[in-house]
Amino acid sequence: MQGSPTSNGSTSNASTSASSTVSTSSAAISENTTPSTNAAVGTANPTLSTSTDESIARSHRSALRSIARVVSETTTPTPPDKALADIAAMLADAPALVLTGAGVSTDSGIPDYRGPRGSLSRHRPMTYQEFRYDPAASHRYWARSFVGWRIMDRARPNRTHFAIAELERAGYVRGVVTQNVDGLHAQAGTENVVPLHGDLATVMCLNCGYREDREHFDARLAAANPGFLQRARVDEDSVNPDGDVDLSEALVAEFTMVGCERCGSPMLKPDVVYFGEPVPRQRKEAAAKLLEESGSLLVAGSSLAVMSGYKFVIDAQRAGKPVAVINGGPGRADARVQTLWRTPVAPAFDALLDELEL
Numbered sequence: 001m002q003g004s005p006t007s008n009g010s011t012s013n014a015s016t017s018a019s020s021t022v023s024t025s026s027a028a029i030s031e032n033t034t035p036s037t038n039a040a041v042g043t044a045n046p047t048l049s050t051s052t053d054e055s056i057a058r059s060h061r062s063a064l065r066s067i068a069r070v071v072s073e074t075t076t077p078t079p080p081d082k083a084l085a086d087i088a089a090m091l092a093d094a095p096a097l098v099l100t101g102a103g104v105s106t107d108s109g110i111p112d113y114r115g116p117r118g119s120l121s122r123h124r125p126m127t128y129q130e131f132r133y134d135p136a137a138s139h140r141y142w143a144r145s146f147v148g149w150r151i152m153d154r155a156r157p158n159r160t161h162f163a164i165a166e167l168e169r170a171g172y173v174r175g176v177v178t179q180n181v182d183g184l185h186a187q188a189g190t191e192n193v194v195p196l197h198g199d200l201a202t203v204m205c206l207n208c209g210y211r212e213d214r215e216h217f218d219a220r221l222a223a224a225n226p227g228f229l230q231r232a233r234v235d236e237d238s239v240n241p242d243g244d245v246d247l248s249e250a251l252v253a254e255f256t257m258v259g260c261e262r263c264g265s266p267m268l269k270p271d272v273v274y275f276g277e278p279v280p281r282q283r284k285e286a287a288a289k290l291l292e293e294s295g296s297l298l299v300a301g302s303s304l305a306v307m308s309g310y311k312f313v314i315d316a317q318r319a320g321k322p323v324a325v326i327n328g329g330p331g332r333a334d335a336r337v338q339t340l341w342r343t344p345v346a347p348a349f350d351a352l353l354d355e356l357e358l
């Protein structure tokens with residue numbers, strides 16, 4: 001799932017066991033499949049709201065605010081010709097760090113959150129607190145993800161991923177920090193990529209730390225759930241950026257979860273950062289190092305609505321590095337960047353390759 005931490009998404013209490021204090025009633029969870037985006041997104045999970053562990057409830061509410069953040073128009077974009085010339089000059093001056101979001105993967109068939117057809121209009125991502133402290137929620141996640149995984153697994157890099165890999169080979173890009181969890185930058189051949197929010201292709205055990213390859217885990221789920229995929233039969237368009245799909249409660253109830261291969265614990269989680277969960281330190285440091293080694297920051301396909309992405313703009317500007325944005329819609333950093341190119345992402349990268357004669 002495409003999870004993203006909130007600005008203060010501390011879950012330092014994550015190791016404490018609160019599950020005994022939290023009701024496991026699935027009826028208590030608000031499942032938002034209604035089309036009213038923000039009202040639905042803002043709905044609190046009553047189970048967590050009444051949790052006796054106030055810090056868990058607070059992190060959950062903070063994650064909900066981050067999910068619900070609406071990014072609106074704040075400034076006038078740079079004229080397209082000037083934007084292209086400015087960004088080409090910026091890359092020619094020194095290798096840039098490219099920060100990517102869901103907008104670079106929409107052409108691979110993976111929806112974004114906040115675009116016009118964004119998945120937030122019909123689905124609120126689960127927060128870390130729901131996943132971790134409500135067994136019914138994690139069971140539902142895995143049932144849905146089991147179905148959604150084969151759609152995610154079929155996604156292939158598109159021309160934006162390949163263009164960025166080519167810019168890296170030619171020395172115009174130092175590396176990529178991505179908020180996406182689809183693994184497509186690496187598949188396209190980008191050498192230096194930091195998946196800030198993790199990768200759906202790995203499953204981790206929250207009890208013992210064992211990491212399992214998703215393909216292998218998927219085969220175990222398939223063996224435990226004969227016929228489930230045939231019964232689920234979902235529309236490819238209904239997949240969410242976090243790699244799950246909407247399933248009926250009846251089907252979710254039929255799903256059999258498997259345990260950790262090493263310790264047997266049912267507390268397995270995709271190795272991705274959920275809303276309400278901090279980015280692991282190692283990845284934060286690797287990303288910061290890439291920014292340090294870069295002459296500028298180029299944001300592509302992200303509204304920077306969540307702090308973990310927006311922070312790169314702040315850090316780059318503090319270090320005196322120019323920042324440019326290529327995005328199809330408004331973004332949180334628009335008013336503070338040097339160049340703002342409002343355009344579909346793929347044609348913009350085509351034009352950049354031409355401009356740089358690649």
Ligand SMILES: [Zn+2]
Pocket residue numbers: 205206207208209210260261262263264265
């Ligand atoms: Zn384990």
